[in-house]
Amino acid sequence: QTFTTEVLSNEMKAILQQVADDNDIVIEKMEVMPDHIHMLISFPPSKAPASAIKALKGRSAYIFLQNHPEIRCSQYWGGHLWSPSYYMSKLGNMSKEVVEKYINDQKYTETNKKPHKGAQ
Template sequence: MTNKIKDAIYTKRYVYNLHFHLIWCTKYRNKTFTNEKLSNEMKDILQRVADDNEIVIEKMEVMPDHVHMLISFPPRKSAVDVIKALKGRSA
Protein backbone atom coordinates (compact mmCIF):
# COMPACT_ATOMS: atom_id res chain seq x y z
CA MET A 1 0.00 0.00 0.00
CA THR A 2 1.43 3.37 -1.01
CA ASN A 3 0.86 6.56 0.88
CA LYS A 4 0.26 9.36 -1.58
CA ILE A 5 0.63 12.98 -0.63
CA LYS A 6 -2.55 14.93 -1.23
CA ASP A 7 -2.20 17.52 -4.01
CA ALA A 8 1.38 16.47 -4.79
CA ILE A 9 2.54 16.17 -8.38
CA TYR A 10 4.06 12.80 -9.18
CA THR A 11 6.53 12.43 -12.04
CA LYS A 12 8.88 9.66 -13.07
CA ARG A 13 11.78 11.00 -10.99
CA TYR A 14 10.31 13.06 -8.17
CA VAL A 15 7.26 14.10 -6.18
CA TYR A 16 6.70 17.76 -5.44
CA ASN A 17 4.22 20.20 -4.00
CA LEU A 18 5.87 23.61 -4.34
CA HIS A 19 3.82 26.79 -4.12
CA PHE A 20 5.18 30.32 -4.28
CA HIS A 21 3.21 33.45 -3.44
CA LEU A 22 4.67 36.30 -5.47
CA ILE A 23 3.84 39.96 -4.99
CA TRP A 24 5.40 42.76 -6.92
CA CYS A 25 4.60 46.46 -7.12
CA THR A 26 4.63 48.96 -9.93
CA LYS A 27 7.38 51.57 -9.90
CA TYR A 28 6.74 54.08 -7.11
CA ARG A 29 3.47 52.15 -6.53
CA ASN A 30 1.86 54.14 -9.32
CA LYS A 31 -1.70 53.03 -10.00
CA THR A 32 -1.02 51.56 -13.45
CA PHE A 33 -3.74 48.93 -13.82
CA THR A 34 -6.67 51.30 -13.40
CA ASN A 35 -9.15 49.68 -15.76
CA GLU A 36 -10.20 46.16 -16.64
CA LYS A 37 -8.56 46.24 -20.09
CA LEU A 38 -5.09 46.91 -18.65
CA SER A 39 -5.60 44.35 -15.91
CA ASN A 40 -6.67 41.69 -18.41
CA GLU A 41 -3.72 42.47 -20.70
CA MET A 42 -1.32 41.92 -17.79
CA LYS A 43 -3.05 38.64 -16.91
CA ASP A 44 -2.75 37.49 -20.55
CA ILE A 45 0.96 38.37 -20.67
CA LEU A 46 1.67 36.53 -17.42
CA GLN A 47 -0.32 33.49 -18.55
CA ARG A 48 1.67 33.31 -21.83
CA VAL A 49 4.95 33.51 -19.89
CA ALA A 50 3.74 30.79 -17.55
CA ASP A 51 2.71 28.54 -20.44
CA ASP A 52 6.14 28.98 -22.08
CA ASN A 53 8.00 28.13 -18.84
CA GLU A 54 6.08 25.19 -17.32
CA ILE A 55 4.61 27.41 -14.61
CA VAL A 56 1.15 26.72 -13.24
CA ILE A 57 -0.69 29.84 -12.12
CA GLU A 58 -3.03 28.70 -9.40
CA LYS A 59 -4.36 32.15 -8.54
CA MET A 60 -3.63 35.60 -9.90
CA GLU A 61 -4.94 39.03 -8.98
CA VAL A 62 -3.88 42.28 -10.64
CA MET A 63 -4.49 45.27 -8.38
CA PRO A 64 -4.07 48.93 -9.47
CA ASP A 65 -0.53 49.15 -8.04
CA HIS A 66 0.62 45.53 -7.55
CA VAL A 67 0.23 41.92 -8.71
CA HIS A 68 -0.38 38.81 -6.58
CA MET A 69 0.31 35.34 -7.95
CA LEU A 70 0.25 31.86 -6.43
CA ILE A 71 2.34 29.65 -8.70
CA SER A 72 3.80 26.17 -8.87
CA PHE A 73 6.57 24.81 -11.08
CA PRO A 74 8.79 21.72 -11.31
CA PRO A 75 11.76 21.60 -8.91
CA ARG A 76 14.21 21.38 -11.82
CA LYS A 77 13.53 25.09 -12.42
CA SER A 78 15.00 27.63 -10.05
CA ALA A 79 12.78 30.19 -8.36
CA VAL A 80 15.11 32.95 -9.54
CA ASP A 81 14.72 31.96 -13.20
CA VAL A 82 10.94 31.69 -12.91
CA ILE A 83 10.60 35.10 -11.27
CA LYS A 84 13.00 36.61 -13.80
CA ALA A 85 10.88 35.25 -16.66
CA LEU A 86 7.62 36.55 -15.18
CA LYS A 87 8.90 40.00 -14.24
CA GLY A 88 11.11 40.42 -17.30
CA ARG A 89 8.47 39.76 -19.93
CA SER A 90 5.71 41.63 -18.10
CA ALA A 91 7.65 44.86 -17.62
Protein backbone atom coordinates in the same frame (compact mmCIF):
# COMPACT_ATOMS: atom_id res chain seq x y z
CA GLN B 1 -0.71 52.95 -10.37
CA THR B 2 -0.68 51.19 -13.72
CA PHE B 3 -3.45 48.61 -13.86
CA THR B 4 -6.27 51.05 -13.21
CA THR B 5 -8.78 49.72 -15.73
CA GLU B 6 -10.23 46.27 -16.28
CA VAL B 7 -8.82 46.31 -19.81
CA LEU B 8 -5.23 46.87 -18.58
CA SER B 9 -5.69 44.38 -15.74
CA ASN B 10 -7.01 41.69 -18.10
CA GLU B 11 -4.23 42.40 -20.59
CA MET B 12 -1.59 41.84 -17.91
CA LYS B 13 -3.31 38.63 -16.79
CA ALA B 14 -3.22 37.34 -20.37
CA ILE B 15 0.44 38.31 -20.78
CA LEU B 16 1.45 36.64 -17.52
CA GLN B 17 -0.48 33.50 -18.47
CA GLN B 18 1.33 33.34 -21.81
CA VAL B 19 4.73 33.86 -20.17
CA ALA B 20 3.91 31.18 -17.60
CA ASP B 21 2.84 28.73 -20.32
CA ASP B 22 6.07 29.38 -22.22
CA ASN B 23 8.19 28.74 -19.09
CA ASP B 24 6.66 25.65 -17.48
CA ILE B 25 5.03 27.75 -14.75
CA VAL B 26 1.47 27.08 -13.59
CA ILE B 27 -0.47 30.06 -12.32
CA GLU B 28 -2.77 28.61 -9.68
CA LYS B 29 -4.28 31.95 -8.68
CA MET B 30 -3.69 35.55 -9.71
CA GLU B 31 -5.13 38.96 -8.86
CA VAL B 32 -3.91 42.10 -10.58
CA MET B 33 -4.08 45.10 -8.26
CA PRO B 34 -3.63 48.71 -9.44
CA ASP B 35 0.07 48.72 -8.52
CA HIS B 36 1.10 45.11 -7.85
CA ILE B 37 0.10 41.50 -8.45
CA HIS B 38 -0.59 38.58 -6.12
CA MET B 39 0.13 35.17 -7.63
CA LEU B 40 0.19 31.58 -6.47
CA ILE B 41 2.43 29.68 -8.87
CA SER B 42 3.95 26.24 -9.17
CA PHE B 43 6.85 25.09 -11.30
CA PRO B 44 9.13 22.06 -11.66
CA PRO B 45 11.73 21.56 -8.92
CA SER B 46 14.43 21.88 -11.59
CA LYS B 47 13.53 25.57 -12.04
CA ALA B 48 15.04 27.99 -9.55
CA PRO B 49 12.44 30.27 -7.90
CA ALA B 50 14.40 33.38 -8.89
CA SER B 51 14.42 32.30 -12.55
CA ALA B 52 10.64 31.79 -12.47
CA ILE B 53 10.15 35.32 -11.11
CA LYS B 54 12.67 36.74 -13.58
CA ALA B 55 10.81 35.13 -16.48
CA LEU B 56 7.42 36.39 -15.32
CA LYS B 57 8.53 39.93 -14.52
CA GLY B 58 11.00 40.43 -17.36
CA ARG B 59 8.94 39.08 -20.24
CA SER B 60 5.63 40.54 -19.03
CA ALA B 61 7.20 43.98 -18.70
CA TYR B 62 8.72 43.78 -22.17
CA ILE B 63 5.42 42.80 -23.81
CA PHE B 64 3.24 45.20 -21.81
CA LEU B 65 5.51 48.20 -22.41
CA GLN B 66 5.77 47.38 -26.13
CA ASN B 67 1.97 47.65 -26.20
CA HIS B 68 1.90 50.79 -24.01
CA PRO B 69 4.99 52.96 -24.57
CA GLU B 70 3.19 55.88 -22.92
CA ILE B 71 3.23 53.98 -19.61
CA ARG B 72 7.02 53.51 -19.75
CA CYS B 73 7.45 57.27 -19.46
CA SER B 74 5.33 57.49 -16.33
CA GLN B 75 6.84 54.67 -14.26
CA TYR B 76 8.77 55.21 -11.05
CA TRP B 77 11.42 52.57 -11.70
CA GLY B 78 13.44 54.40 -14.34
CA GLY B 79 11.13 53.38 -17.16
CA HIS B 80 10.69 49.81 -15.90
CA LEU B 81 7.28 48.30 -15.21
CA TRP B 82 8.23 46.34 -12.08
CA SER B 83 10.35 47.26 -9.11
CA PRO B 84 13.41 45.02 -8.71
CA SER B 85 12.03 43.55 -5.48
CA TYR B 86 9.48 40.81 -4.89
CA TYR B 87 8.15 38.69 -2.06
CA MET B 88 8.06 34.93 -2.41
CA SER B 89 7.15 32.28 0.12
CA LYS B 90 6.66 28.52 0.04
CA LEU B 91 3.25 27.24 1.07
CA GLY B 92 4.86 25.41 3.98
CA ASN B 93 2.17 24.31 6.37
CA MET B 94 -0.53 26.45 4.73
CA SER B 95 -2.94 24.76 2.39
CA LYS B 96 -3.27 25.87 -1.20
CA GLU B 97 -6.91 26.81 -0.46
CA VAL B 98 -5.85 29.19 2.32
CA VAL B 99 -3.45 30.99 -0.01
CA GLU B 100 -6.05 31.14 -2.80
CA LYS B 101 -8.56 32.65 -0.37
CA TYR B 102 -5.97 35.21 0.75
CA ILE B 103 -5.33 36.24 -2.86
CA ASN B 104 -9.07 36.47 -3.56
CA ASP B 105 -9.59 38.57 -0.43
CA GLN B 106 -6.86 41.03 -1.49
CA LYS B 107 -8.89 42.14 -4.49
CA TYR B 108 -11.96 42.71 -2.31
CA THR B 109 -10.05 44.39 0.53
CA GLU B 110 -7.98 46.76 -1.61
CA THR B 111 -10.86 47.84 -3.85
CA ASN B 112 -13.07 48.59 -0.83
CA LYS B 113 -10.56 50.52 1.29
CA LYS B 114 -11.78 53.84 2.58
CA PRO B 115 -9.55 56.83 1.82
CA HIS B 116 -7.22 57.89 4.62
CA LYS B 117 -8.27 60.94 6.59
CA GLY B 118 -7.27 64.02 4.67
CA ALA B 119 -6.87 62.19 1.36
CA GLN B 120 -8.24 63.92 -1.70
